[in-house]
Amino acid sequence: MADADLDALIRQLAKQQNKALTAAVKKRRDRAIALAAKAKDAESKQRQRQLAKDILEIGTATVKRLQMSADNAAYSYARSVRQAIDAAAAKKAVASAKPAKKTAKKASKKEAKKATRKAKG
Structure with a gap:
């Protein structure tokens, strides 16, 4: 149960409580x-x-509110996890894109130095 999604676990526990x-x-x-x-x-x-x-009447209304609250909590948790995964993927994409730009700049600087050396020498 360690790998179970917590949103499903939240819904399951709410069902038992209901x-x-x-x-x-x-x-x-x-x-x-x-x-x-x-x-x-x-x-x-x-x-x-x-x-x-x-x-x-009051008891069934309470059960419905409890179920709705659990559904909202489970949905909110799942949405937060998705957003965290998307943010981590975006951060990783940005981090992997930055070194490529730096190496391109370094390569162009090296080429410029070689061109100036050839022109002088």
């Missing part, structure tokens, strides 16, 4: 439904049912 969070939300909703079934009067029964609906 499954755990979804299970916890459903468990909590089921508890509220069970309390509604045990309720003695209609008002508390209705209140527990509404609470169960709210728990599920």
